[in-house]
Amino acid sequence: MGYGVPMTADPEVMVRDDPAKHRFEALVDGSVAGFTTYQQQGDVLAFLHTEVDDAYEGQGVGSTLVKEAIQAARARGVGVLPSCSFVASYLRRHPDLQDVVPAGERARFGLA
Numbered sequence: 001m002g003y004g005v006p007m008t009a010d011p012e013v014m015v016r017d018d019p020a021k022h023r024f025e026a027l028v029d030g031s032v033a034g035f036t037t038y039q040q041q042g043d044v045l046a047f048l049h050t051e052v053d054d055a056y057e058g059q060g061v062g063s064t065l066v067k068e069a070i071q072a073a074r075a076r077g078v079g080v081l082p083s084c085s086f087v088a089s090y091l092r093r094h095p096d097l098q099d100v101v102p103a104g105e106r107a108r109f110g111l112a
Helices: 061-076 083-095 093-099
Strands: 015-019 023-029 031-041 046-054 077-081
Touching: 015 061, 015 093, 023 061, 031 061, 046 061, 061 077, 061 083, 061 093, 077 083, 083 093
Parallel strands: 046 077
Antiparallel strands: 015 023, 023 031, 031 046
């Protein structure tokens, strides 16, 4: 997905990939409400850091952002390394998505 192309059209949160900045962004009313940075490492995306603006804390923006970013990686046919503690925590709570993390890397991130 390219910059500015909506990956989800939720009435409140839209997630897009900004490859020039190496991050997925969560937009609320057209403004960036949060982002998660990544680095392409061969056939995996390593998620490094996630931030959500204080005004949107606890409203599901971070969870929507991470879920859509993981699904985008899956659609691209690449794995995920959840080096960011927020992404790793999200994956621990959603075992149905853990298969996107290479099997040999799951234990390192506390995944099943």
